[in-house]
Amino acid sequence: xxxxxxxxxxxxxxxxxxxxPILIFSPGRIxxxxxxxxxxxxxxxxAAVDKGIAAAIQKSDSGVSTAYxxxxxSKVEFELDKLKPLKEGSWENYVFxxxxxxxxxxxxxxxxxxxxxGDIPGGAGMSSSAALENSVVYGLNELFKLGLTKEEMIxxxxxxxxxxxxxxxxxxxxxxxxxxxxxxxxxxxxxTIKAKPFKIDFKNHELLLxxxxxxxxxxxxAYNDRRSACENIAKMLKVTALRDATExxxxxxxxxxxxxxxQKALYVIQENNRARQASKxxxxxxxxxxxxxxxxxxxxxxKQYKVSCEELDFLxxxxxxxxxxxxARMMGGGFGGCTINLIEKGKAKDFEKLVSGxxxxxxxxxxxxxxxxxxxxxxxxx
Ligand code: GLA
Numbered sequence: 546x547x548x549x550x551x552x553x554x555x556x557x558x559x560x561x562x563x564x565x566p567i568l569i570f571s572p573g574r575i576x577x578x579x580x581x582x583x584x585x586x587x588x589x590x591x592a593a594v595d596k597g598i599a600a601a602i603q604k605s606d607s608g609v610s611t612a613y614x615x616x617x618x619s620k621v622e623f624e625l626d627k628l629k630p631l632k633e634g635s636w637e638n639y640v641f642x643x644x645x646x647x648x649x650x651x652x653x654x655x656x657x658x659x660x661x662x663g664d665i666p667g668g669a670g671m672s673s674s675a676a677l678e679n680s681v682v683y684g685l686n687e688l689f690k691l692g693l694t695k696e697e698m699i700x701x702x703x704x705x706x707x708x709x710x711x712x713x714x715x716x717x718x719x720x721x722x723x724x725x726x727x728x729x730x731x732x733x734x735x736x737t738i739k740a741k742p743f744k745i746d747f748k749n750h751e752l753l754l755x756x757x758x759x760x761x762x763x764x765x766x767a768y769n770d771r772r773s774a775c776e777n778i779a780k781m782l783k784v785t786a787l788r789d790a791t792e793x794x795x796x797x798x799x800x801x802x803x804x805x806x807x808q809k810a811l812y813v814i815q816e817n818n819r820a821r822q823a824s825k826x827x828x829x830x831x832x833x834x835x836x837x838x839x840x841x842x843x844x845x846x847x848k849q850y851k852v853s854c855e856e857l858d859f860l861x862x863x864x865x866x867x868x869x870x871x872x873a874r875m876m877g878g879g880f881g882g883c884t885i886n887l888i889e890k891g892k893a894k895d896f897e898k899l900v901s902g903x904x905x906x907x908x909x910x911x912x913x914x915x916x917x918x919x920x921x922x923x924x925x926x927x
């Protein structure tokens with residue numbers, strides 16, 4: 546965790562409000578495999594990382610509340626009984642949404658001030674939004690002794706995203722950010738919300754992220770469209786969610802759905818199976834199999850689910866060509882953000898050299914390379 550981040554929010558808080566705040570760190574996440582499966586009640590394999598949001602929060606007796614987004618140098622004062630969503634893309638929606646969802650559960654939040662700052666680049670597909678939502682709900686739970694469990698908190702964060710931000714996301718991001726365990730990834734069953742932790746040690750390999758530094762517009766509406774397509778097909782199949790369907794089940798309604806939607810549902814069923822197989826491969830230390838599943842995931846995300854983009858496909862192709870990346874795929878919702886790569890230890894610099902020049906030449910901008918450490922979930926910093 547970046548200590549400077551914590552110091553920054555603390556110093557600014559004290560300067561602005563003159564009191565010592567509670568300090569919270571809430572991490573972003575990576576996801577090894579299982580993409581767009583969470584809202585189909587399926588399996589995902591995320592881990593919290595050492596990058597995220599630091600928040601300083603304390604009660605306010607000034608009669609109003611204040612939220613200060615340090616990264617954007619943007620501050621808002623608001624009244625707790627007059628919350629409504631602001632226009633799409635406003636950072637305030639993450640904060641307001643969480644408060645409103647707490648209020649919907651008949652819990653009383655008093656006025657407070659919050660200062661926050663993050664080190665996850667926006668649009669990287671590493672869930673800076675879930676990290677922010679979790680930091681707010683966690684902070685308010687501490688301050689006002691709301692008695693919320695971690696599970697209740699992640700559902701509050703998710704609902705904030707649905708109702709205030711306008712993205713009908715699944716539960717993966719909020720779960721991983723809240724429940725992360727140092728050095729572990731979590732095989733999460735998104736139906737039961739129970740996870741099995743896997744200690745991550747890839748021996749001669751490691752995980753490396755490459756950020757395309759692009760986020761194509763319309764990604765939110767494309768996300769919501771896909772979610773409803775999946776739900777419609779589940780209805781046609783008379784199952785609760787696509788998690789309950791097999792490829793054979795799907796084949797029985799092939800003539801009733803568009804070829805595009807057929808491929809999307811097929812992707813989800815296959816990806817859910819890949820996530821399960823990946824956990825087996827990890828139990829058996831079969832990295833080659835894991836890598837192939839990861840490449841297979843990208844293929845499906847790109848060709849069937851159609852949430853990739855030229856930049857992501859380019860980085861995955863380069864990974865394949867390199868000879869030392871044994872699995873690579875786009876990560877998160879898609880249309881930009883990062884690829885996750887399972888790469889031979891000691892080859893990160895070589896890989897960076899191999900991709901950065903051609904990437905810049907083709908897309909006119911730099912890509913960025915990050916290594917990440919798997920970390921604990923949302924917590925108070927003493
Ligand atoms: C976004 C959503 C998650 C999940 C991923 C795709 O990150 O917030 O709920 O659906 O996309 O796997």
